[in-house]
Amino acid sequence: MKMIEVINMEKKFGENTVLSNINFKIGKGEIFGYLGPNGAGKTTTIRILTGIIEPTSGEIYIDEHDLKNDKKYIRSISGLLTESPGFYERFNAVENISFFSKLYGIDENELNSRISFYFKMFGLWDQRLQPVGTFSKGMKQKLALIRSIIHDPDYIYLDEPTASLDPETSNVVRSFIKNLKGQGKTIFLSTHNLNEAEEVCDRVAILNRKIIDIGTPDELKGRIFGRKIIIEFEGEESKVRSILSGLNLNFSIDGNKIYLINVERSPSIVKALVNSGIDVLYVYREDHSLEEIYMEMVK
């Protein structure tokens, strides 16, 4: 099965341990978010997974190949969007993409058709023969995205893909990431943008030199804040208290709001309240953003 598997990965630079005890699996077609503060080891993890640097210890399997022995193959099926785009400023956009594509072994005819397809898709066709030095940040980022996928890789590593981009370009990039998922690509997304992670990622890992937690955004919310249901009511608080105490629930009341903690089903509770003459106005689940989870975890 096509996947990324990391087992007990550790990375040290001299005496400085940058990553320790890193374990995760990423399935085919999954968008995996990698969140963490600056210096948490996000870029180092990407560099290791793309075979740019070696881990100090641990095992990594990508596409059932051991990274230790098959770096060249793994690099050929991986695409990388680096944190800063990095292009030859005096070369035009096509020359830049052609150079990198040749290193991936793409033949000339195939390359021309891919260049035409992606440049049109990202709205860079008219600027294709302009030196990259004249491009805006957003244009360079789009070009870097093209470079990361031009060889049709199965695994795509995106390091801060929307950092310092305007909202419109960020939106284009996010749509493109979702589009890649639709094509069955496995995406490793390192980001500071928690809304973005919440929007596009199937699962996220929160990292600070070691993995603090991994799960879907919903799972993480449940683990950190518990599952809270809020019932807004109109009626006597003391009456509500006695009804809920009789149901043996973990709850608290603040004004006209009842907070039910880790309650699986709420209809029977609502029914009990209504039958006792309490008016139930709203029932809803308390929502937390990924940002709140993140702040709580890295505290």
Place this chain on the structure above:
Amino acid sequence: MDIKNVLIMYRKDLREIMTLRTVKYSIIIFPVIFLAILLFILYFSYINLGSVNGVPNILNSTLNSIPYSSKGKIFYYLSMNYLIFLSIVPLSLASTISSYSIVGEKQQKTIEPILATPIDDREFFLGKLLAPLVPTLGITYAVIAIYSVFSDFITYNYGYIIYPNIPWFIVVILFIPFSTVLMILFTLLFSSRAIDPRSSQQFSAIILIPVLVIFFLSMLIYSLESILLIFLTAIVIVFDFILFKITIEIFNRENIVTRWK
């Protein structure tokens, strides 16, 4: 090792260097001016040549070992020495080209995307070595060809031609290529630590000192010419080997990504 990747890297570097106006002009203008000056000196020497009797005593045995007429001896002596002096051309060109090759990658932050492709460290390194070597040798050999034909054209008047001869072959086939490689390795080594091309060029210019020493040495002990040149070339090859080992260590991807700033 995939030679195709080496050539892709080499062609890209060469093309990139040629887009730099300052480098493009300096690698054309410097050899042209240098050659023009040497040809002028050579011609000026020819029309003002005196006899062997007029030269300092220290050169008597040297000049006596040259099997030509009196004026021919002096011209031969001057021409051969200037030929060694021409080694400054490849060293200077190699330093200029290779310093831009590494610092340019660093300034444009293109190293990481390259290392993410299937290219391996040796292919990357050899591409970087080849990019300055080929144009440098091409231009140098053109300069030497013009210089040699000009010298032969003058000595033809004395009834003989100087080039090619054994010392010429040693200089052209051994001394110049190996000392150019040495200069490139030196520059690559300095470039990995430099943040701008000029500082790496200035550091690598240190290597010009031994060339000047060789030039002045060869003027004094001319009769040892071939042996001296072989000896010097052997020293250069030893340094090439040592520096190659050091540089290949520095061209380790972990070093490149984490230490090249």
